[in-house]
Amino acid sequence: MTTRSESGKTTVEAIQSEIIRRICFLDYPPGCQLKEAELAEEFGVSRTPVRDAISRIKHLGLVRTRNGVGTVVVTLSRKQIGHVYEMRLELATMIGTMSPREVSDQDRARIAELLGAAVDLEADFDARTYVELNDRLQKLIADLIGNSLLRTFWRQAYYQAASTWYRVATLAGPEVAASLVQELGELKQAIDQGDIAAVGYVQRVQIGYGYRRVRQYLYSEAEDLYSEAEAG
Incomplete structure (x- = not known):
């Protein structure tokens, strides 16, 4: 290809x-x-x-x-994954304070389309589609960040976290789709109102939920997916 x-x-x-x-x-x-x-x-x-x-x-x-x-x-160790999520939580708080850009009609259309797709996913769940929707969402969030350095850090931390999501989605099933619908609904309200600070707040809450799922579904497995030996 x-x-x-x-x-x-x-x-x-x-x-x-x-x-x-x-x-x-x-x-x-x-x-x-x-x-x-x-x-x-x-x-x-x-x-x-x-x-x-x-x-x-x-x-x-x-x-x-x-x-x-x-x-x-390679996979990241438990400690490294923890550091990634700590960083993402802190970065989310800066979205609304570091040179946020004005929300456009295109942004509103993108979040509405994503919400509709997530509702469809909840009815007919597929882990691959779930990760694809998350990828599209994070690209939208990155586009809303006006500060170029913050945007770079946001994308880097996102990709490091995203390496765990497919396996989490496979193990958790439709419950992650329901959470995505809720997240997108809250983000749509914030974006429709042009409230970038609220976008950051919603992201921070959802990142915390996501990290809890990583610990619940991956760290509890007998096989240590994030062993220090693999990371090294």
Whole structure:
């Protein structure tokens, strides 16, 4: 599959986005090796943009280069996941205070569409669709953040957290869809009123709920998904 930009040229950003998507959906599970040559052939590019994309993903903590192995997908330890959620909780409080931008009609249309899709998901649950809707929601939240540095931190912490969501959704089932409907309903009210501070407040509450689910459904498993050995 070739991923191309609007100009028709394959981009590092597009390749990066697709690899991250595969990691979040466990299409590339922990331990999976990312082979530059194979990816370059798949995307129809030289190895240089693939290498650049993987380099960016390393900064997110989702892959790591290991001697004698190459670049592999890694999981975060319990401690690291805790740090990610602590950071996300703090970042959420800044959304409404650090250069928030004005809400547009397009933003209102996007949140309304997401809410409708979440209602449909609640009636017919699918874990993959749940993660896709969360991804679209977080892109909307990022677009509402006016401060570019805060936006960068928000996206980085989001991707690190998103690596756990598919498995949580698979284990928790429809209950996560119900929570998403509630979250989107509250966000729609805030966005319709142009209240970015309220958007941040809703996100902070929901991030806390999400972390509790991670601990409930993943940390309680006999297999330690976030073992320090895997992270190291």
